Amino acid sequence: MSVATELPALTADEAAHSRALQAQIVQEIARAGGWMSFARFMQLALYAPGLGYYSAGARKFGAAGDFVTAPEVAPVFSRCVAVQCADVLSQLGERAVLLELGAGSGAMAAALLAELERRGTLPAECWILDVSADLRERQHEVLATAVPQLLPRVRWLDALPDAFDGVVVANEVLDALVVERFVVRDQRVRALGVAVDDAGALHWVEREAGPELERAVRAIEVDTGLALPDGYVSEINLGLGAWLEAVTASLRHGVMLFIDYGLPRRELYSLERGRGTLLCHFRHRFHDDALARVGLQDITAWVDFTAVAESAQAAGLDVAGYTTQAHFLIGCGLGEFVANVGELDLVERVNLSRQAMVLTLPGEMGERFKVIALAKGYDAPLRGFAVRDLRHTL
Numbered sequence: 001m002s003v004a005t006e007l008p009a010l011t012a013d014e015a016a017h018s019r020a021l022q023a024q025i026v027q028e029i030a031r032a033g034g035w036m037s038f039a040r041f042m043q044l045a046l047y048a049p050g051l052g053y054y055s056a057g058a059r060k061f062g063a064a065g066d067f068v069t070a071p072e073v074a075p076v077f078s079r080c081v082a083v084q085c086a087d088v089l090s091q092l093g094e095r096a097v098l099l100e101l102g103a104g105s106g107a108m109a110a111a112l113l114a115e116l117e118r119r120g121t122l123p124a125e126c127w128i129l130d131v132s133a134d135l136r137e138r139q140h141e142v143l144a145t146a147v148p149q150l151l152p153r154v155r156w157l158d159a160l161p162d163a164f165d166g167v168v169v170a171n172e173v174l175d176a177l178v179v180e181r182f183v184v185r186d187q188r189v190r191a192l193g194v195a196v197d198d199a200g201a202l203h204w205v206e207r208e209a210g211p212e213l214e215r216a217v218r219a220i221e222v223d224t225g226l227a228l229p230d231g232y233v234s235e236i237n238l239g240l241g242a243w244l245e246a247v248t249a250s251l252r253h254g255v256m257l258f259i260d261y262g263l264p265r266r267e268l269y270s271l272e273r274g275r276g277t278l279l280c281h282f283r284h285r286f287h288d289d290a291l292a293r294v295g296l297q298d299i300t301a302w303v304d305f306t307a308v309a310e311s312a313q314a315a316g317l318d319v320a321g322y323t324t325q326a327h328f329l330i331g332c333g334l335g336e337f338v339a340n341v342g343e344l345d346l347v348e349r350v351n352l353s354r355q356a357m358v359l360t361l362p363g364e365m366g367e368r369f370k371v372i373a374l375a376k377g378y379d380a381p382l383r384g385f386a387v388r389d390l391r392h393t394l
């Protein structure tokens with residue numbers, strides 16, 4: 001993927017911010033002997049305290065930011081997710097909790113709580129855990145404006161909680177977890193990392209892969225039945241298993257719903273995707289130059305949902321459903337939300353229909369985004385997967 005259109009110029013403040021983070025990265029590369037893994041680079045670019053993209057004050061979400069997510073463009077998305085959460089919360093009883101990981105602007109938490117209140121299925125508490133302290137303030141503001149009466153039920157966590165019963169939701173969080181990048185050369189797996197050239201600029205440099213990366217890429221070849229060809233580049237999340245295990249340990253009974261763009265492994269690591277799936281967002285333009293505009297742009301990679309399912313099973317979870325976002329939302333009653341327009345005026349009705357199209361059309365978010373449900377000690381059916389369950393494709 002390349003730059004769709006010319007990227008907007010940086011303001012002086014943005015340029016200074018980016019230089020400061022780049023200087024920190026350059027120093028760390030020097031200390032480490034001249035090379036940094038891509039996962040470490042992504043960690044710093046997105047989450048370095050005070051300077052990383054998610055840790056600093058950039059606008060990020062919405063029209064004035066860099067990208068939009070489903071809860072931002074379409075509140076009906078969160079209403080549908082709430083329908084699924086309501087079922088699970090009702091089954092789990094009155095002490096059940098809603099935990100949102102990576103809550104972004106807080107738009108989804110606010111809309112989820114409003115819908116759960118409307119249905120009489122509010123959780124005992126709503127917890128939010130986000131690695132970004134900057135976003136925490138924004139989430140507080142959004143919730144205080146949208147659902148002030150429910151604010152006393154909302155708690156921001158600094159770490160995963162002890163065992164609880166409830167629902168965990170995370171929209172576009174898996175794609176923000178750091179990944180390693182690799183390239184295949186002469187049938188060997190090489191790690192693609194970051195170094196500094198003579199002019200002080202960051203650039204890609206490959207070196208021999210460590211044993212974990214080598215093993216993971218060979219496992220992909222076995223699973224896909226492909227010998228990845230020379231020059232094949234892609235990404236892999238080596239930390240997914242440990243991350244999911246930690247989330248699993250904190251849930252006693254309940255369901256996790258992860259929504260993200262991604263594919264089953266066989267499709268993700270296909271020959272057509274031999275340049276990888278890194279995607280950077282800067283003011284609504286997307287491109288794959290992850291080393292540019294350090295700290296000012298989002299960096300993401302498509303999710304390997306087969307890896308999510310395998311890690312889930314290894315952690316002791318059941319994969320309770322996997323489907324496209326479109327089918328999930330339809331299963332959760334998107335059609336009824338659009339049909340029951342009640343008091344809405346014409347403009348609001350048109351707006352709602354437009355939201356439904358963005359969320360479900362294959363060329364928009366409908367097929368690119370998937371939903372996976374992971375259950376622990378919970379076996380009631382999940383309506384979001386009743387229309388179409390694609391677990392057999394994982």
Ligand SMILES: C[S@@+](CC[C@H](N)C(=O)[O-])C[C@H]1O[C@@H](n2cnc3c(N)ncnc32)[C@H](O)[C@@H]1O
Nearest residue numbers: 054069102103104129130131132171172173176
């Ligand atoms: C692409 S944004 C999505 C935000 C929001 N869920 C939405 O859909 O608009 C990714 C979010 O995940 C958060 N995040 C990244 N890694 C995380 C982690 N390990 N635990 C919790 N939050 C994380 C980021 O700070 C950010 O809020």
